[in-house]
């Protein structure tokens with residue numbers, strides 16, 4: 277179950293289903309970013325690029341590699357919580373996150389309990405994605421063969 281949790285966390289890192297979120301700035305705000313001064317006006321929209329944070333090697337070394345060990349008990353403390361945002365951040369973060377995590381793990385538990393998975397001639401490796409803004413969609417879907425487990 278621990279490894280299933282790590283795998284789900286890593287899948288949400290590499291392919292966050294909600295790749296960005298936004299906030300409306302409610303008052304003028306000044307901040308320093310990489311040595312530059314940045315002014316945000318009240319009523320400006322700010323986009324938070326979840327996908328880009330998750331693929332930034334400053335925060336996730338070797339970001340293209342699918343590596344559930346990033347979320348092991350020893351390693352997960354190294355992740356800055358402000359850079360891992362599959363369910364957003366702050367008081368308006370995703371209200372359904374616990375339900376979604378439970379649903380994903382239950383779904384995979386029963387699938388893996390009853391079936392083994394194999395690549396077939398239609399399986400695309402590596403997976404290719406459509407360039408649709410604000411959405412993550414594979415070009416041809418995800419094709420795999422499921423074989424019932426005998427035991």
Ligand code: HEM
Pocket residue numbers: 292293294296297298361362363364365366367368369370371372373375376
């Ligand atoms: C893997 C599944 C899901 C992902 C990755 C996801 C991701 C997100 C993200 C990134 C946000 C924006 C949070 C922010 O801006 O800080 C959000 C908001 C929200 N999500 Fe989810 N979500 C998922 C499933 C669900 C489910 C199952 C429900 C309901 C049962 C749900 C209900 C909501 C609601 C109501 C908001 C708006 C919260 C607010 O504005 O206060 N989500 N979600």
